Amino acid sequence: RKEVEQDPGPFNVPEGATVAFNCTYSNSASQSFFWYRQDCRKEPKLLMSVYSSGNEDGRFTAQLNRASQYISLLIRDSKLSDSATYLCVVCCSGGGADGLTFGKGTHLIIQP
Amino acid sequence: DGGITQSPKYLFRKEGQNVTLSCEQNLNHDAMYWYRQDPGQGLRLIYYSQIVNDFQKGDIAEGYSVSREKKESFPLTVTSAQKNPTAFYLCASSISAAGSYNEQFFGPGTRLTVL
Numbered sequence: 001r002k003e004v005e006q007d008p009g010p011f012n013v014p015e016g017a018t019v020a021f022n023c024t025y026s027n028s029a030s031q032s033f034f035w036y037r038q039d040c041r042k043e044p045k046l047l048m049s050v051y052s053s054g055n056e057d058g059r060f061t062a063q064l065n066r067a068s069q070y071i072s073l074l075i076r077d078s079k080l081s082d083s084a085t086y087l088c089v090v091c092c093s094g095g096g097a098d099g100l101t102f103g104k105g106t107h108l109i110i111q112p
Numbered sequence: 113d114g115g116i117t118q119s120p121k122y123l124f125r126k127e128g129q130n131v132t133l134s135c136e137q138n139l140n141h142d143a144m145y146w147y148r149q150d151p152g153q154g155l156r157l158i159y160y161s162q163i164v165n166d167f168q169k170g171d172i173a174e175g176y177s178v179s180r181e182k183k184e185s186f187p188l189t190v191t192s193a194q195k196n197p198t199a200f201y202l203c204a205s206s207i208s209a210a211g212s213y214n215e216q217f218f219g220p221g222t223r224l225t226v227l
Contacts, residue, residue, distance in 0.1 A: 004154070032214055043202055043218040044155070087154070091214050099217060102147075102154040 003027075004090050006103035013078055014111050021106045022075040023088030031073050032091035033064055037084045038105065047073075053107055075108075082111045116219035120132060124226045125197075133188045133222045135203030139215050143206045146170075148199040150227065155202060161186055162208070168211065185218035190224065197226045 013019045025033075025049040033050035048055065050062040063075040071090075075082055088103040093099050116137040125131045143162050147155040147170075156192065157170030161180040175194025180186055186205075190197045200223050204216040 008152075034215065041200075041223075043221050046217065049215060064117055100155075100157075100214070102156075103154065104154040 004088055004101050004103040006044055006088050006106050008104060008105040010109050011106065012109050012111055015062045015080055017078050018074065018076045019071050019078055019108065020072060021086065021108075022070050022072045023103050023106075024070045025101075026069070027090070027101075028069060030092065030096075032063075034072050034089040034091070034100070035060075035062055035071075036087040036102075038087055039084050042070060044102075046107060047086070066070045070100075078107075078110045081106060116205055116217060118219035118222050120202075120222060121220065123192065124192075125226050127226055128192045130189055130191050130202040131197075131224065132166070133190065133201055133224070135186045135218075135219055136184055136187065137186075137203075137205045138184060139217070140183070140204055141217075142183070142208050143203035143214070144178070145206075146181070146186070146188045147202045148172070149202060149221075150199050158188065171178060181225055199224060215226060 005024045035047040036044040037047045038044040048057050048062050050064045054063040059076045063072045085105040085107050087105045089100045091100045119134045139187045145160040146158040149155050156172050158176050159178040163165040163205050167178050167180050200221050202221045203219040206216045209226050
């Protein structure tokens with residue numbers, strides 16, 4: 001059974017701090033990895049894809065560790081607007097026709 | 113503006129009634145998906161469709177039905193057989209279901225409450 005595990009938090013972090021959280025996945029054949037952001041009572045929005053070599057988008061850095069089967073998200077210089085739930089998403093083995101598997105999310109609260 | 117629309121945003125129905133949720137996309141995406149989200153839970157896949165006139169059951173298809181007669185549209189019917197229909201329903205689409213093009217983009221969702 002495919003599983004994606006995240007620490008639900010909440011992570012309470014002061015504005016300007018750096019915060020990081022991980023997500024582990026059980027299916028070693030998983031092919032694609034994503035971080036989504038979901039605000040309260042809204043739809044998830046794609047934050048970034050996670051590539052094998054790691055990738056950075058402004059204050060956000062995502063990394064993949066296939067050997068240990070986890071992905072990570074690092075947020076630098078956190079802003080109040082970063083407060084949200086961050087969903088780790090893992091896709092597909094052998095074809096990708098069965099949709100994504102979502103973690104339950106990590107709740108992040110940036111405090112002034 | 114390209115995107116995914118869902119209607120209505122809020123829907124109330126009496127127990128025992130079927131209800132159909134709308135999902136439309138003008139992104140020219142081949143694949144479309146339906147998920148439900150319950151409080152404190154991750155998204156769970158109900159049905160997905162890789163191409164017009166084809167769809168597959170997801171993890172929790174019982175009590176639901178779908179159709180894919182047009183590329184742009186993927187309506188979901190919540191039938192009276194669904195035991196706990198009250199939830200937040202999210203529709204998504206992606207360029208394709210396979211390979212590296214499976215980044216999914218979501219509509220704003222429909223909150224269904226069964227009274």
